[in-house]
Amino acid sequence: MKNMNINILIVEDDPQIRNFIAYALNGEGFAHKAANNGNNALSLLVSEKFDLLLLDLGLPDIDGTTIIEKVREWSDMPIIVVSARDQDREKVSALDIGADDYLTKPFSSAELMARIRVALRHVSKLNKEKENSVFKVGELQMDLNKRIVELEGSQIHVTPMEYNLLALFFKNIGKVLTTGYILKEVWGVDYNSDTQALRALMAALRRKIEKNPAKPRYIMTEVGVGYRMIDE
Numbered sequence: 001m002k003n004m005n006i007n008i009l010i011v012e013d014d015p016q017i018r019n020f021i022a023y024a025l026n027g028e029g030f031a032h033k034a035a036n037n038g039n040n041a042l043s044l045l046v047s048e049k050f051d052l053l054l055l056d057l058g059l060p061d062i063d064g065t066t067i068i069e070k071v072r073e074w075s076d077m078p079i080i081v082v083s084a085r086d087q088d089r090e091k092v093s094a095l096d097i098g099a100d101d102y103l104t105k106p107f108s109s110a111e112l113m114a115r116i117r118v119a120l121r122h123v124s125k126l127n128k129e130k131e132n133s134v135f136k137v138g139e140l141q142m143d144l145n146k147r148i149v150e151l152e153g154s155q156i157h158v159t160p161m162e163y164n165l166l167a168l169f170f171k172n173i174g175k176v177l178t179t180g181y182i183l184k185e186v187w188g189v190d191y192n193s194d195t196q197a198l199r200a201l202m203a204a205l206r207r208k209i210e211k212n213p214a215k216p217r218y219i220m221t222e223v224g225v226g227y228r229m230i231d232e
Contacts, residue, residue: 009050010034011041024109038062057083072098078119088224092178100175118231122174135170162205174231176222
């Protein structure tokens, strides 16, 4: 099947959930292996090539956040957290240290597959964009070499701060970015608590790129966490 060249590691200590995920991956033709604890997961990660990691945080031996930190020391593979921890602070923490997405249990196989497809498309786009400085989502396009932003084929003016914010989203299409991460990347560490400034900048950017800023098409708000540029 078309997805057999994609190898996914499932890290989950609950056998029922592990089998459920494996069954869903089998249905889509994904190759996969499973680990029931953190140490087994790390052993597999250093000995085999995986294209995506599905990671439970509540493992019996190592907290999942530690695995995220270790993987990010040497790999940019997509990491989707699948966890029963549903507090915003838990999601923000996992995303801030390097997870790409967060799926709260219980979840459907359809939602899981959708998140996986988004993550894999993001990787594919990044690989192409290493050779091409032009990013595009829908009718919104950005050329990083020329520093040009276009909407529906016409160039639009953005301020330097709006440009930096938009570039950050384009470089992370489909990925949830926490407010703390955005503030650090756009303003620097001294501004990591100035959420009001981010909201004002986001509102200004949306007025320029969205037909209806109240119902955005390109950059969605993840309530309590941050923002995500959609992957069409």
